[in-house]
Amino acid sequence: MKERTVSDKPRSIVILTGAGVSAESGVPTFRGPDGLWEGHRVEEVATPEAFRRDPDLVLKFYDARRAALETVEPNAAHAALGRLDAEFGGELLIVTQNVDDLHERGGAKRLRHMHGELKRARCTACGARQQAPQTLIDRPACSSCEATGHLRPDIVWFGEMPFHMEEIDRALERADLFVSIGTSGAVYPAAGFVRIASGHGARTLEMNLDPSEGTFYFDEARHGPAGQLVPAWVE
Ligand code: BJW
Numbered sequence: 001m002k003e004r005t006v007s008d009k010p011r012s013i014v015i016l017t018g019a020g021v022s023a024e025s026g027v028p029t030f031r032g033p034d035g036l037w038e039g040h041r042v043e044e045v046a047t048p049e050a051f052r053r054d055p056d057l058v059l060k061f062y063d064a065r066r067a068a069l070e071t072v073e074p075n076a077a078h079a080a081l082g083r084l085d086a087e088f089g090g091e092l093l094i095v096t097q098n099v100d101d102l103h104e105r106g107g108a109k110r111l112r113h114m115h116g117e118l119k120r121a122r123c124t125a126c127g128a129r130q131q132a133p134q135t136l137i138d139r140p141a142c143s144s145c146e147a148t149g150h151l152r153p154d155i156v157w158f159g160e161m162p163f164h165m166e167e168i169d170r171a172l173e174r175a176d177l178f179v180s181i182g183t184s185g186a187v188y189p190a191a192g193f194v195r196i197a198s199g200h201g202a203r204t205l206e207m208n209l210d211p212s213e214g215t216f217y218f219d220e221a222r223h224g225p226a227g228q229l230v231p232a233w234v235e
Helices: 048-053 055-071 076-087 165-174 190-199 226-234
Strands: 012-017 091-096 111-113 116-123 129-131 151-155 177-181 203-208 220-223
Touching (some): 012 165, 012 190, 076 091, 076 226, 091 165, 177 190, 177 226, 203 226
Parallel strands (some): 012 177, 177 203
Antiparallel strands (some): 116 151
């Protein structure tokens, strides 16, 4: 059984990141002032019902965001987490809710995308997961079964089960430090991770521009831009 002591030198860290970590790279957050896409809230375009009702709208939303990835670069927060990943000798899991690839480009390796990835697609005919072509709106063929018109973004929409949950739960139970960066705490199950980690004895730290919905559950909260807070914490 894990020794449940709060230690200044953690041996096992879980880091949860959200849209705020990519904001300084120019990727809009969901619930901030730039959170609307062509007048739509994310809850209107990121559901299986929306995809059934208006697939073109949903594919256009994800095609636009995939294209925008080519115009952005990792910021100081991504780079600091990449350095931490390279240098920290203990257990580390970076769990991102973000579907961009900025953590990878910032050097993170021990990384899981719990809400999927813009650069991946999934075939609803055969289930194969694959690299996404540049656009899905023109109904490209699946690279596995070759059926056309069945590729969807490999993204976790509302009501769908996030990816890697078993591994994440195990890591949260083992963690002696849980750090949440740039997330509003509005979306579950990620919003509940602080209570799981804390319930298993982890020390908990929030770094966010402003207090998140769950700020009350953290042992410590630091408020400001991730591009400043994260490098200062990692050094
Ligand atoms: C900065 C900054 C800077 C800005 N520096 N900070 C009622 C109660 C509980 C749950 C539910 C409920 N009703 C329905 C549910 C379930 C639902 C849910 O949570 N709904 C809520 C709206 C209530 N969840 C689900 O359906 C999930 N699946 C699920 O629950 O399955 C069942 C299950 C059961 C048991 C175990 C496990 C699972 C699926 C959720 C899928 C979320 N999908 C989205 C869209 C797809 C991805 C995409 O297109 O990108 O994921 S929604 C959207 O929100 C996206 C994000 O990953 C997610 C979280 O947003 P995030 O990252 O927190 O962004 P923001 O914009 O909200 O916040 C940014 C923060 O950064 C702000 O605080 C800023 O201040 C800050 N910031 N600049 C630092 N420079």
